[in-house]
Amino acid sequence: MKALVATLAASLIATTAMAQNTSITIGMQLEPPNLDPTGGAAAAIDEVVYANVFEGLTRFGSDGSVLPALASAWDINDDGTVYTFTLREGVTFHDGSDFDADDVVFTLDRARAEDSTNAQKALFAGIENVEALAPNSVQITLSSPSGNLPFNLAWGDAVIVAPESAAGNATNPIGTGPFVFSDWVQGDRVELAANPNYWGEPIALEAATFKFISDPVAAFAAMMAGDVDAFPVFPAPENLAQFDADPRFNVIVGSTEGETILAMNNSAEPFADPLVREAVALAINRQEIIDGAMFGFGTPIGTHFAPHNPAYVDLLDRSPHDPDRARELLAQAGYADGFTTTLKLPPPAYARRGGEIIAAQLRAVGIEAEIENVEWAQWLEQVFRGRDYGLTIVSHTEPMDIGIYAREDYYFAYARPAFVALMDALDVETDEAARVDLMQTAQEMIADDYVNAYLFQLAKTGVANARIEGLWENSPTQAIDLTGVRWVQ
Structure with missing residues (x-):
């Protein structure tokens, strides 16, 4: 009888502890360079502070x-x-x-x-x-x-x-949100605490830690050990089947706004030549990249627009995998013997793994892409701001962001006047049907100009403790919104 009572008491204590869990540790592959979303381009900034701080x-x-x-x-x-x-x-x-x-x-x-x-x-x-x-x-x-x-x-x-x-705000963010900034141990984690004076709906969590784990193997180990409660964008999709088979976890697969592109520096030779850009686009086999780098997670795209948007146009037929035609185009552009360029890859797995596959595909048509793995801060400085690159791979996770192609100062340097005029017209148009027409024309223009090679729409592949609810399934913006997250029994 004493043993039964002890067992029941232990069970009650464990259940109470589970029910009272009010803190969470979130895994992220990239650490933000700062914590001010009004002064930085990195998606990791918004992932930590958007809607939270x-x-x-x-x-x-x-x-x-x-x-x-x-x-x-x-x-x-x-x-x-x-x-x-x-x-x-x-x-x-x-x-x-x-x-x-x-x-x-x-x-x-x-x-x-x-x-x-x-x-x-x-x-x-x-x-x-x-x-x-x-x-x-x-x-x-x-x-x-x-x-x-x-x-x-x-x-x-x-x-x-x-x-x-x-x-x-870059190092001590002060906002109005439901969480206040507590600590930033650079290279390791950012800690938030519940805001006791929050104006809005009360949140269930009292504390949140964003833990930065760049290595996919370490990320898997942290989830399995319970050191991390959720990894909303898990860096190793090859492990998702194992998590899915384990009742301790939920695998959360959704869509994102992340158009993953092989960006080309339109302001520098040889990519200033549209024939070269078209050759690069035709050398690419999207499905090989999705299967090899993302283990099948990702939707092929032929332009810079999310397939789930009602205005999306399927333009995959404008840039099919055609290496023979790619070689012909290179010869027409004066590069019958090919050329050498840089391929600068930021840390995410889609870039590092995808870059190896793309380099091999380009090599098959005579383009030698010399891979340079760079950290996020280097990518922002060299590629995004400095335009010191030939090729790069990145996911653009901002919502409905085709307007970036109208920016003269943007890193792939397109800004064709006809496209700028389209964006100006879109900005003032209020009729929805007319807006759709303008967006579709814009998609076709950048696809036909082969501004970049369009690869796939990034899937949101996450994993979380099965007792956590309220995490976003999809990512309409770059955020890990914890305002509705709570633990359940």
Whole structure:
């Protein structure tokens, strides 16, 4: 009888401990270079802080919809040039300072300033004026009509920051979100704690740790040992079948906004020649890359647009795998004997593994791609900002971001005037059918110009403890939103 009582007591204690679990450890392959989403391009920044630490006037929901956040509502004038946002009251930043309309004016003026370091400065290009009408009311005037403003303001690059703390957000982020920054042990982890003064719905978690594990083998070991509770983007898809067979885990497979591309430096020879770019695109066998690098997870794409978007056009037939034709095009361009270029690969497995496969495919048509493995900070400095590269592989995880092809300063350096005009027309168009036509024309233009070689839409392949619920299945933006996550028995 004593043994039975002891067993029942131990079981009760264990059950209570399980039910009371209010902390979580999240695995990530890449460490963010800083923690300020308004001053950096790396997806890992938003993955840690979007919706957790920082909030914008609007936000993306798990289904990609645009939802109210620090703005509870907004009105648009008849010609679509003036938006009036009603702000939530009683909101404070994590340092105790009040959130009001002046913070919105500061944030948006800072983001669109001439010396702005915002990685998505183009989001704010159409803003002509931002004015505080009252502490809880802001008016944004646009230079031309646009239906995109609430969507643009939902990006991580548009989160609201305070003038008192903005300069320090890279290492000590201070937002209005449900979690406050606690600690950053560089090279290891970022720790967050629940915000006791949060204005919104209470969250279930009291603490969250983002653990950085770059090695896929170590990531697998950490999950199996329980050192990590969830890995929303697991770096080794070959292990997912093993997790799926283990009742301790849930495998979560969804879609992302991540167009994975073999980017070409259009501003430098030989890639300034469209014949060379077409040859590269035709040398690529997408399915080999998906199978070999991603173990079958990924959807082939023929342009820079997500297949789950209703406006998507299937353009795979514009760049089929045709190595013979690729060799002919190289000869026409004056490279009958091929050429040598660099292939700079950032750390993610899709790039490192995919790069080896792509290098072999290019070699088969006479292109020698010399692989350089670079860390994320190097990639941002050399490729993204410096354009010091020939080829690179990267997933663009920002939502509906085909507009980047209109940017003259962007790293693959396209910005064809006809394409820029398309994006200008899209920005002011409010009729949905007309917008779809413009987006489809844009997809066809960059596919026909072979700006880049379009590989696949990145799948979201994650694994989590089976007792965790509320993690996003899909990734409509680059975020690991913990606001609805909790443990269950």
